[in-house]
Each structure stands twice: as structure tokens, then as C-alpha cells.
Amino acid sequence: MSLGSAKRITAPDIAARKGGKPIVSLTAYHAHTARLLDRHMDFLLVGDSLGMVMHGYESTVPVPLELMIMHGQAVVRGSSHVLVVVDLPFGSYEESPAQAFRNAARVMKETGCGAVKLEGGTRMAETIRYLTERGIPVMAHIGLTPQSINVMGGFKTQGRERAEWEAIEADAKAITEAGAFAVVLEGMAELLAARITKQIPIPTIGIGASAECDGQILVLEDMLGLSPRVPKFVKEFAQLAEAIESAVATYANEVRERSFPGPQHTYAMKGEKVAGDGSKAPPRGARQATKRPKMTGS
Numbered sequence: 001m002s003l004g005s006a007k008r009i010t011a012p013d014i015a016a017r018k019g020g021k022p023i024v025s026l027t028a029y030h031a032h033t034a035r036l037l038d039r040h041m042d043f044l045l046v047g048d049s050l051g052m053v054m055h056g057y058e059s060t061v062p063v064p065l066e067l068m069i070m071h072g073q074a075v076v077r078g079s080s081h082v083l084v085v086v087d088l089p090f091g092s093y094e095e096s097p098a099q100a101f102r103n104a105a106r107v108m109k110e111t112g113c114g115a116v117k118l119e120g121g122t123r124m125a126e127t128i129r130y131l132t133e134r135g136i137p138v139m140a141h142i143g144l145t146p147q148s149i150n151v152m153g154g155f156k157t158q159g160r161e162r163a164e165w166e167a168i169e170a171d172a173k174a175i176t177e178a179g180a181f182a183v184v185l186e187g188m189a190e191l192l193a194a195r196i197t198k199q200i201p202i203p204t205i206g207i208g209a210s211a212e213c214d215g216q217i218l219v220l221e222d223m224l225g226l227s228p229r230v231p232k233f234v235k236e237f238a239q240l241a242e243a244i245e246s247a248v249a250t251y252a253n254e255v256r257e258r259s260f261p262g263p264q265h266t267y268a269m270k271g272e273k274v275a276g277d278g279s280k281a282p283p284r285g286a287r288q289a290t291k292r293p294k295m296t297g298s
């Protein structure tokens with residue numbers, strides 16, 4: 001069966017993978033990369049990290065809903081196999097369950113994605129229940145929640161002190177009981193991530209939370225070596241920044257020395273040969289056939 005006719009992975013398919021083969025995911029922000037990732041991933045996240053990676057914001061806080069919808073549409077168009085999950089950005093869901101439903105429904109209708117993700121534990125449980133009871137699959141996100149950096153005081157790893165565990169474990173329990181189908185554990189001490197993974201019946205997806213989780217996610221540009229700075233938990237599986245710079249420098253040189261574009265990159269006129277000066281070259285043999293005009297004396 002071709003990928004084009006295969007059924008997409010759904011949120012319940014991901015939920016059913018608890019404790020099984022690790023769930024593999026990356027972020028994707030546009031159609032071209034979604035196409036490359038589609039057959040290798042279980043789900044693609046259109047993360048609000050796109051605000052920092054693609055648009056140069058200092059954090060995810062300024063990202064508007066419209067941007068998430070635009071990139072969500074591109075990723076859905078570029079994929080046919082994976083579940084596509086779209087982040088609800090800061091300010092689009094925290095006010096009330098009704099606000100969250102209105103915006104999540106808009107994201108699902110306008111992008112065609114299969115689920116949304118939102119940040120927060122116990123405080124978001126009521127909203128998660130409201131959404132799931134109304135047909136919106138929700139992936140939760142606890143631990144380091146980047147939309148809250150202004151109250152957290154920065155991107156700080158969570159659960160490295162045992163005193164923090166109780167609240168984070170309560171978050172995991174609350175979002176599970178509210179109906180989340182999976183939960184991202186970000187920037188979390190390994191021991192705590194392992195405990196939570198054992199405690200809850202839904203898959204945990206780790207990012208900086210160790211191999212103890214049921215699955216892993218990374219930001220694509222980080223793991224490809226395209227990001228200027230990466231956190232400790234990122235492994236760069238390629239060094240694309242160097243490859244891009246070297247390709248760009250070669251292109252610039254070739255343009256400056258006029259070796260690019262070459263004849264193979266150039267369109268000739270149909271049925272005509274063009275001389276080096278751009279004039280129409282005479283057909284082969286025409287020179288010999290052409291009679292010189294007679295010189296007339298004056």
C-alpha cells in the first residue's frame with residue numbers, strides 16, 4: 001500500500017503505544033520537511049518553538065494563533081502518514097475552557113491536524129476535560145513549560161530537588177484523569193520522569209527527560225545542527241549549518257566568477273542556436289552559402 005492511501009496515525013493509536021515500542025517524534029514547521037519526516041515518525045509536532053526557530057522571537061510567548069494555523073496547514077499538506085499535533089500558543093487557551101475550545105476547534109478545522117497540545121498540569125485539567133469531551137484530542141505538556149518562563153524565571157530543569165516531585169506528579173495524574181492521550185515531559189530529572197512514566201497509563205514523550213519515557217521528541221533544527229545554541233539534552237545527528245554555509249559560499253564564488261549558471265542550467269531558444277553575444281546564430285553552412293553583396297563603385 002502506498003503512503004498516500006495509508007490511514008493516518010491517530011491520537012488513540014499513540015495512546016495505545018504505552019509501554020510498547022518507543023514513540024518517535026520531531027517538530028515540523030513546513031511542508032517540505034514534513035514530507036521528509038512523514039514515513040519515519042509516529043507524530044509530528046507543529047510546536048510553538050517555531051516562533052523562536054523560524055521567526056526569531058526570544059521565547060514562545062509572542063507567537064500568535066494565526067502563525068500556528070499557517071504552519072499547521074503546511075505540515076498537514078506535506079504529510080500523509082503521521083499524526084499531526086499543533087501547539088496552542090500562549091494566550092489562546094488559558095482564560096477559560098470555552099476560549100480553549102473555540103481556538104482548538106479553529107486549529108483543527110483550519111489545519112486538518114489530529115490533536116492539539118497545551119502546556120500546564122493541574123491548573124489545565126478542567127480545560128483538558130472540556131476539550132476531550134467535545135471531540136478534541138489533547139496532548140499535555142508538563143515539567144519545563146516554555147510559555148511560563150516569565151514566572152519560572154527562565155528555562156529551568158524541573159524535579160532536580162525531591163521537594164518539587166509531589167506537585168509535578170500531581171500534574172501528571174491530573175492531566176491523565178482529565179483525558180489527555182499523551183504528555184510531553186520537558187526538562188525533567190531522569191528519576192522523576194521514570195516515576196511518572198510508571199505511574200500514569202498514558203505515554204510520556206520526553207524532551208530532556210531521559211530514555212525512561214515512552215517516546216522522544218526533539219526540535220528538528222536542533223538535531224540537524226542548524227541551531228546556534230542547543231541545550232545539553234540535544235544530540236546533533238547532522239551538522240547542516242556547516243553544510244549550508246559551505247554550499248552558499250561555493251554558490252557565491254561561482255556567481256562572482258561567472259561559472260554558474262553553466263550551459264546545462266540555461267534555456268536556449270527553440271530551434272535556434274544563439275551566439276555568444278545573444279544574436280541569432282546563422283544555421284550551419286549558411287556562411288558559405290551567403291553571397292557577398294557586390295561592391296558598387298561611387
Ligand code: KIV
Nearest residue numbers: 027047048049184207
Ligand atoms: O514547541 C515545541 O517545539 C515543543 C517541544 C519542545 C515539545 O513544545
